[in-house]
Structure formats: structure tokens, C-alpha cells
Amino acid sequence: MNKVYQEAPSNIAIVKYWGKKGIQEPMNASLSFTMSKSISKIEIQHAHSEEELKIDFLFDGQKKDSFLPKIQDFIKRNEKHLSNITSGILKINSSNTFPHSSGIASSASSMAALAKGLYSINQSIGNEQEYNPQVVSEMARLGSGSASRSTQTGWVLWGKTDELQGSSDHYGIEINNQIHENFHSLQDSILVIRKGAKSVSSTVGHQLMDNHPFKEGRLKQANKNIKKLISALKQGDFKIFTEVCEEEAMSLHALMMSSSPGYTLMAPETLRAIKRINKFRDSNHVPLTYTLDAGPNIHLIYPKEQSKIVHPFIKEHLAPLCEDESVIYDEISMPLQQ
Ligand code: PMV
Numbered sequence: 001m002n003k004v005y006q007e008a009p010s011n012i013a014i015v016k017y018w019g020k021k022g023i024q025e026p027m028n029a030s031l032s033f034t035m036s037k038s039i040s041k042i043e044i045q046h047a048h049s050e051e052e053l054k055i056d057f058l059f060d061g062q063k064k065d066s067f068l069p070k071i072q073d074f075i076k077r078n079e080k081h082l083s084n085i086t087s088g089i090l091k092i093n094s095s096n097t098f099p100h101s102s103g104i105a106s107s108a109s110s111m112a113a114l115a116k117g118l119y120s121i122n123q124s125i126g127n128e129q130e131y132n133p134q135v136v137s138e139m140a141r142l143g144s145g146s147a148s149r150s151t152q153t154g155w156v157l158w159g160k161t162d163e164l165q166g167s168s169d170h171y172g173i174e175i176n177n178q179i180h181e182n183f184h185s186l187q188d189s190i191l192v193i194r195k196g197a198k199s200v201s202s203t204v205g206h207q208l209m210d211n212h213p214f215k216e217g218r219l220k221q222a223n224k225n226i227k228k229l230i231s232a233l234k235q236g237d238f239k240i241f242t243e244v245c246e247e248e249a250m251s252l253h254a255l256m257m258s259s260s261p262g263y264t265l266m267a268p269e270t271l272r273a274i275k276r277i278n279k280f281r282d283s284n285h286v287p288l289t290y291t292l293d294a295g296p297n298i299h300l301i302y303p304k305e306q307s308k309i310v311h312p313f314i315k316e317h318l319a320p321l322c323e324d325e326s327v328i329y330d331e332i333s334m335p336l337q338q
Contacts, residue, residue, distance in 0.1 A: 001048075004120040007041045008112035008140075009034040009333055010104045011149045011156065012188060012299050014245050014291060015225045016252050019209030019218070024142055025169040027209060028222035029159030031229055032149045035188060036333040038098040040109035042117040045091040046125060053086060058093045070143075074114060077142040081135055082118055084125040092117070102192050102328060105293060107202070111143030112150035137171035145206075148172040154334045155179050155233065161223070163230050176335055180236030184334050185304040191318050192326035193269045193296040200256070200263045205294055208259035218255060221247070238303070242289040245301065249292040256294065267296035269321040274298070276317050286310065304331070 011032040019027035053075075057067050071092065075082060094113065098104045119136050123129070133152055141148035141158070149156040149172040157164060158172035166173060209215060225244045232240035256263045274290065277300065281288050286309055288302040300318070302310050319325040 002046045002121055002124045003043070004117055004124055005041070005043050006113055006116040006120055007039050008109050008116055008147075008150045009036070009153070010038040010040075010098070010106065010109040011035065011146065012105070012291060012293070013146065013149070014241075014248060015222060015229055016248050017145050017158070018206065018252055018255060019212075019215065020145065020206045022169075024145055026145060026159040027215075028219055029157060029161035029163075029167060029226050030146075030149070030222075031155065031157045031175075031226060032146070033155050033186065033188075033332045034150060034153050035104070035330045037330045038096075038104045038109065038328070040094060040096050040106065040113040042110075042113040043093045044117045044121045046085060046121050047089040047091075048125075049088045051087060051089075054089045056089070056091045058091075060095050061093065071114070074111070074143045075118065078115070078118070078139045081139055082122045084122045085118070090121075098328065099195070102190065102195065102297065102326075104190060104328065104330075105146055107144040108146040108150045111147035112140045114143060115140035115147065116151055134168075134171045134173075137173075141171065144202075146202075154332065155183070157226075157230075161226050163227050174335070175230075175233075178230070179233050182236035182238065182303065183233050183241070184332070186332045187300075187302050187304055187307060187310070188330045188332065189300045189302075189310075189314055190328040190330065191273055191298040191300060191314075192322050192324075192328065193267050193273065193298065195323045195326065198295050199265065200294070202294055205256060205259075205263075209255070212255065212259060214255060214258060218251065221251060238287040238289075242287070245289045245291050249290065252294065253292060265295055266292070270296045270298060273318050273321045276321075280313050280317070284309065 011034045013030050013032040015031045017026045017030035137148045137151045140151045148158045152174045154176040156172040160169045229244045291299045
């Protein structure tokens with residue numbers, strides 16, 4: 001019996017991946033940071049036998065057969081890296097440290113944890129020591145695009161861009177050694193405006209970009225924003241960072257609204273919260289910005305040293321706009337040596 005334990009964080013993209021080409025390759029490069037407290041955990045056991053591979057999947061200790069087709073598909077797509085687990089019994093037990101449908105991307109962390117776990121169990125059975133982060137990120141990508149940015153830590157770029165040598169459409173790469181210390185301790189407070197499931201899956205959202213009337217424009221904008229963001233992160237420039245962050249959040253939603261069919265993913269409280277954030281920032285001159293995923297919830301981003309002034313503002317003016325006043329206080333995770 002072989003056994004491994006792995007975990008992977010969720011991430012939030014500042015420049016968004018929205019639209020695919022080929023086999024799960026991005027239309028443009030995206031850049032995100034991983035989160036500290038929002039983690040998927042996975043324990044995998046493998047019992048050897050010559051029988052056809054059998055998978056048992058448990059989520060939070062409960063059997064969840066509805067997830068099996070996704071896992072089987074994942075294993076099939078990655079079979080060239082999983083040659084030691086073609087038979088026997090695989091027992092997978094997974095859990096998240098954060099609530100489901102809270103605006104935190106669980107597909108990114110869970111697919112990244114699955115990729116790390118399956119890669120490790122395969123290595124352990126074969127007695128192989130090497131850990132290749134590019135292969136693991138590539139495996140995760142085939143489960144969920146954004147998961148390619150969750151197998152590593154901190155600032156991770158996924159997608160080929162002229163702005164960064166070694167960048168690839170196939171896997172994410174950490175760029176932490178290029179990041180100014182101003183961006184090493186960002187706070188990410190998630191305003192949970194709605195707890196329910198998303199009204200449109202990201203799979204459908206990506207597909208809608210194929211024939212989107214603004215596809216060319218979006219590509220240009222994403223390429224411009226990657227360049228701007230990398231430069232702001234290097235310089236420690238929070239003002240430029242803010243410009244990119246908010247333009248990307250609004251574009252993602254505008255692209256969804258102008259798709260055919262169109263989807264409005266913000267809630268009225270999302271817009272009310274954004275107005276309050278802008279007003280608070282203008283009157284207090286606090287470096288504070290926000291981004292959105294493909295849903296109504298807001299990721300409020302600010303440097304750690306601003307927490308003293310931002311937290312009372314969240315409690316008084318933003319939490320009342322959230323479902324059950326729910327706010328999740330998370331922050332960036334950076335590799336230990338940083
Ligand atoms: O990884 P997917 O297919 O769930 O797509 C993620 C898309 C966004 O979360 C909206 C943006 C991103 O880059 O994470």
C-alpha cells in the first residue's frame with residue numbers, strides 16, 4: 001500500500017484567462033497569486049493488484065461517486081505521467097478549508113491538489129525521486145486551466161507572452177523573484193455577496209469567447225495588461241496595479257454581458273460595494289483595489305499594513321452587503337525563501 005498527502009492553494013487572477021484554444025490552452029497569458037488559507041487537501045492511497053483500476057472518491061469523508069467521471073477523465077488525459085497506476089485500487093480523500101461556492105475558485109485548488117497527489121503516488125510506486133513542477137502544472141491544466149497556476153506558490157504566470165522568457169501555454173511558472181516587496185504580503189478579503197453556485201460554468205464562459213464580437217479587442221487588452229502588470233509588480237507600483245486589476249475585473253464581466261447569450265454575473269450589492277470602495281479610497285487615499293471572478297463576489301486587495309484602516313471599513317460598510325455578512329479574510333501565500 002502506497003500513501004501520499006498533498007495540498008494546493010486557490011488562486012485569484014489579476015489578468016484573467018477567458019477563452020481557450022487547442023487542448024485547454026489559453027487565448028492569452030494570465031497572472032495570479034495563490035492564497036494562504038483557501039486550500040484543497042488530498043490523501044491518496046494505492047493498493048496494488050492486477051485488476052482493472054478501481055477508484056474510490058471521498059469528499060470530506062463522504063463517498064462522492066458523482067465526481068468519478070471527472071477523475072477518470074483527468075487520469076486518462078494525463079496517462080503518460082501516471083503509468084504506475086493503471087491497475088489496482090486508488091482511494092482518494094479530498095477536502096477544502098473554505099466553503100463551497102464562496103467566490104473562491106475550488107476547481108483551481110482541487111485540480112491542482114489532484115495533479116500533485118496523483119503525480120506523487122505514481123512517483124512513490126515507481127520509487128522515483130524527481131519532482132518536475134512543469135509536468136505537475138501541465139497535468140493540473142488539463143483538469144482546469146486556472147489550476148495550472150495553483151500547483152506552485154505566490155505569483156504564477158501561465159501562457160506564452162513576449163514579456164517573459166520561458167513562459168508557456170502548457171504550464172505556469174513562478175515569477176516571485178521579480179516581484180517588488182510591496183506585493184509580497186497582499187491581503188485578499190473576499191466579500192461573499194452571494195453564496196449560491198455560479199449561474200454559468202467557466203467551461204461555457206470560455207466557449208462564448210470563440211465567436212465573441214470583442215475577441216480581438218480582448219486579446220489586445222489582455223496582452224497590454226500583462227505587460228503593465230509585470231512592470232507594476234517589478235516596480236512596486238500599486239497605482240498601476242489597481243488600474244490593471246479593475247480593468248480586468250470589469251472586462252471579464254463586460255465580456256460575459258456581451259456574449260451571445262449574455263450573462264449578468266454581478267448582483268446589485270456587487271455594484272453598491274464597488275461604489276463604496278471607490279468612495280472610501282478617494283476620501284482616505286488608501287491603496288485598495290478589487291477584482292472579481294466569474295460571479296458576484298468581490299476580492300478586496302490591499303497591502304497588509306492597511307489592514308487597520310480597511311478592516312473597520314469592511315465591517316461597517318461592506319459586510320452588510322454580503323450574504324449573512326460573510327467575509328473571508330485571506331492573503332497571498334509566498335514561498336518560504338522570499
Ligand atoms: O480554470 P477555469 O476553466 O475554471 O477558468 C477560470 C476563469 C477565471 O477564473 C474567470 C479567470 C482566471 O484566470 O482564473
